[in-house]
Amino acid sequence: MDTEGLTEASLQELAGARSFARGLGYRDAVSAVEIGDSWITATVHGTEPYLVELTLDDPGGLSGECDCPYGQEGNFCKHLVALGLTVLAQRESLPRQRKAARRRGQDLDAWLSALSRDELLALMREQIGEDRKLRSRLELRASSARGDVSGVRSRIRELLDIGPFARYGYVEYADARAYADQAGQAVSAIVALSRSGRAADAIDAAREAMRLLADAVDSVDDSDGGLGQVGDALADAHLEACRAARPDTEELARWLVAHALGAFDDGLIDIDPLDYEDILGGQGMSTLRELATKAWRSKRKGWAEKALMERLAKAGGDVDTVIAVYAADLAASGHTHLLIAGELDGAGRTEEALQWAVRGIRDTRDLATVDTALVDYLCDRYARAARLSDAVALRRDHFRARLTLLTYRQLRAAAQAADCWPTEREKALTLLRADAEGQRHGSRVLIDALLDDKDLDAAWQAATAVGADDRQWLLLADQARADRPADALDIYLRLAEPLTQQTGNTVYERLVNLLLSIRDCRRRLGTEDEFAAHVQALRAAHRRKRNLMRLMEEQGM
Structure with missing residues (x-):
C-alpha cells in the first residue's frame, strides 16, 4: 500500500x-x-x-x-x-x-x-434487471456462446447503428465516445462467436461489421480516435476468425485485394494482406499476387493499386516489380526517380541507380521544381566518383533555376571541392546582381550571399546600390561595427526609431539590443555623452512602459 x-x-x-x-x-x-x-x-x-x-x-x-x-x-x-x-x-x-x-x-x-448457484443466479438476475447495459452485454454473450448467429448479427447491427446517438443524422463529439464503446461490444461478440466454435460465422459477422462501421464513420465526430481503435480491434477479430476457420484461400485472397483497393471505402480499418500469409499458403498468396497485378495493370496510377503492388513486391524482394510500379507513374519533380535509385542502391545495382537519377534530372522540365533531394543524391554520387566537374555543373544549373542562398552555398561547396570557385563565384554574383536590380526577389539574395562569403565591403556597396531589408542592414551593421562605427551607428539609430513607437515585450527586447549596439558605437567614437542624452530622452518619453524601463535598468541604462 x-x-x-x-x-x-x-x-x-x-x-x-x-x-x-x-x-x-x-x-x-x-x-x-x-x-x-x-x-x-x-x-x-x-x-x-x-x-x-x-x-x-x-x-x-x-x-x-x-x-x-x-x-x-x-x-x-x-x-x-x-x-x-x-x-x-x-x-x-x-x-x-x-x-x-x-x-x-x-x-x-x-x-x-x-453463495450457492441459485443465490448467485438470483443476484445476477437482480443486477441485470436494474442495469440495462449489463443486461445487453450479457444477452450478446449468451447469443455468441450458444451459437445464435442470427441473433448475434442482429445485435451487431443494432450496436453499430448511429441512430440512438445522432442528432440530425450526425454523432457529435460529446456522444462519440459512448457510440465507440457500444461499437466495441460488437467486436467482443464477434470474438466470442469465433471462440465458441463458430469461426466461419464470425468471419461473415466481422465483414458485415466492417461495412456498417464504414457507413457510420463519416457521420461520427471521431476526434479522439475511438472508432479507429474499434476498427483495429475488428481487423484483429477477423484475422483470428480466419486463423480458426481456415476459409477458402481463393475467396480470402479476393476479399483481401478488394479491401486493400478500397471496395468498402472505409479509410478506417487497415488490413495488411501479408498478415494472412500463413492462412493463404502458397496457392493463396499466388492468387493474391495475380489479383493485385491484374488490378494494378488496369489502373497503374491508382493510389491503392500502387500501394498494394509495392507492398507485395517489397515483401517478396522483387526489386524489378517495385521499379515497374514507380516507373508507371513518374513524378515531374524527379521524386519517383529518386525512389527508384534508392531501391536499386539497396539491391547493389549502383550503376542503374545512377542512370535513373540522371534521367530524373533530364526529365524534369524546370529545375526550379525539382526534388532537391534528387540533386543532392546525384551530386553526392558524382563526388564519390571524382566527377567533380559534373557536380559543379549540376549545382550551377540548380542555382540558376532557383537563385537562393542555399543553392549559392551548395554551388560554392561543389566549386571549392573542384578548385574553381573564383570563376564560378563571379558568374553567380553577376546573376544575383541582375536579379537584385530587377527586384524579382524581395529577399535580395545578393546581399545574403556576399555576407555569407564574408565580403563585407562588397555587401555594403551592393546594399547601398540596390537596397537591403532591415534584417540585412542589421547584419551589415553588426559586421561593420568594429571598423566602421559611424556607419553602423546610423543604421542602428534608424532601426531603433520606429520601435520606440511600438509596445510589447518582444519589441522592448529588440529595442534594448539595438541600444546596446548604439552604446558600443558611441564608445568607439568617443561620444558617450550623446548616448547618455539619448537614453535620458527615451526614459522621459516612455517612462510608463515599465517592462522597457526594467530591461534598460538591467543593462545599466
Missing part, C-alpha cells in the same frame, strides 16, 4: 507546469471521492462534470485517466491534478482508507464464494 508515488512533485512531472498550475484552481471542484485499494475516483466539475481516476500502484508508477477532451488524448490533465492534490490533503488517512477498501473487497469475494 505504498503511497509514496503520489506527491506534488510527481503530479507536476506527469501534468507539466501548465496543467499543474491550472489544477491548483480546481481543488474546490472535486466531489464524490471514492478510495479503493489501488485506485481513487472522483467527479471534477469543469466545463461539465468529468469522471477522474488515479491509479496508485501502476507498474509504471502513478497514472490516471479523465474523460475530459484533453484527458481522452492520453494526457495527465488539470482535473487529475486537482484530485491528486485533494487526496494529498488527507494523506495521513489514505493508508487506512486503502486498507479498509481492500478488506471490503476481500469480504465481498468471500461472500460471493459462499
Whole structure:
C-alpha cells in the first residue's frame, strides 16, 4: 500500500507546469471521492462534470485517466491534478482508507464464494434487471456462446447503428465516445462467436461489421480516435476468425485485394494482406499476387493499386516489380526517380541507380521544381566518383533555376571541392546582381550571399546600390561595427526609431539590443555623452512602459 508515488512533485512531472498550475484552481471542484485499494475516483466539475481516476500502484508508477477532451488524448490533465492534490490533503488517512477498501473487497469475494448457484443466479438476475447495459452485454454473450448467429448479427447491427446517438443524422463529439464503446461490444461478440466454435460465422459477422462501421464513420465526430481503435480491434477479430476457420484461400485472397483497393471505402480499418500469409499458403498468396497485378495493370496510377503492388513486391524482394510500379507513374519533380535509385542502391545495382537519377534530372522540365533531394543524391554520387566537374555543373544549373542562398552555398561547396570557385563565384554574383536590380526577389539574395562569403565591403556597396531589408542592414551593421562605427551607428539609430513607437515585450527586447549596439558605437567614437542624452530622452518619453524601463535598468541604462 505504498503511497509514496503520489506527491506534488510527481503530479507536476506527469501534468507539466501548465496543467499543474491550472489544477491548483480546481481543488474546490472535486466531489464524490471514492478510495479503493489501488485506485481513487472522483467527479471534477469543469466545463461539465468529468469522471477522474488515479491509479496508485501502476507498474509504471502513478497514472490516471479523465474523460475530459484533453484527458481522452492520453494526457495527465488539470482535473487529475486537482484530485491528486485533494487526496494529498488527507494523506495521513489514505493508508487506512486503502486498507479498509481492500478488506471490503476481500469480504465481498468471500461472500460471493459462499453463495450457492441459485443465490448467485438470483443476484445476477437482480443486477441485470436494474442495469440495462449489463443486461445487453450479457444477452450478446449468451447469443455468441450458444451459437445464435442470427441473433448475434442482429445485435451487431443494432450496436453499430448511429441512430440512438445522432442528432440530425450526425454523432457529435460529446456522444462519440459512448457510440465507440457500444461499437466495441460488437467486436467482443464477434470474438466470442469465433471462440465458441463458430469461426466461419464470425468471419461473415466481422465483414458485415466492417461495412456498417464504414457507413457510420463519416457521420461520427471521431476526434479522439475511438472508432479507429474499434476498427483495429475488428481487423484483429477477423484475422483470428480466419486463423480458426481456415476459409477458402481463393475467396480470402479476393476479399483481401478488394479491401486493400478500397471496395468498402472505409479509410478506417487497415488490413495488411501479408498478415494472412500463413492462412493463404502458397496457392493463396499466388492468387493474391495475380489479383493485385491484374488490378494494378488496369489502373497503374491508382493510389491503392500502387500501394498494394509495392507492398507485395517489397515483401517478396522483387526489386524489378517495385521499379515497374514507380516507373508507371513518374513524378515531374524527379521524386519517383529518386525512389527508384534508392531501391536499386539497396539491391547493389549502383550503376542503374545512377542512370535513373540522371534521367530524373533530364526529365524534369524546370529545375526550379525539382526534388532537391534528387540533386543532392546525384551530386553526392558524382563526388564519390571524382566527377567533380559534373557536380559543379549540376549545382550551377540548380542555382540558376532557383537563385537562393542555399543553392549559392551548395554551388560554392561543389566549386571549392573542384578548385574553381573564383570563376564560378563571379558568374553567380553577376546573376544575383541582375536579379537584385530587377527586384524579382524581395529577399535580395545578393546581399545574403556576399555576407555569407564574408565580403563585407562588397555587401555594403551592393546594399547601398540596390537596397537591403532591415534584417540585412542589421547584419551589415553588426559586421561593420568594429571598423566602421559611424556607419553602423546610423543604421542602428534608424532601426531603433520606429520601435520606440511600438509596445510589447518582444519589441522592448529588440529595442534594448539595438541600444546596446548604439552604446558600443558611441564608445568607439568617443561620444558617450550623446548616448547618455539619448537614453535620458527615451526614459522621459516612455517612462510608463515599465517592462522597457526594467530591461534598460538591467543593462545599466
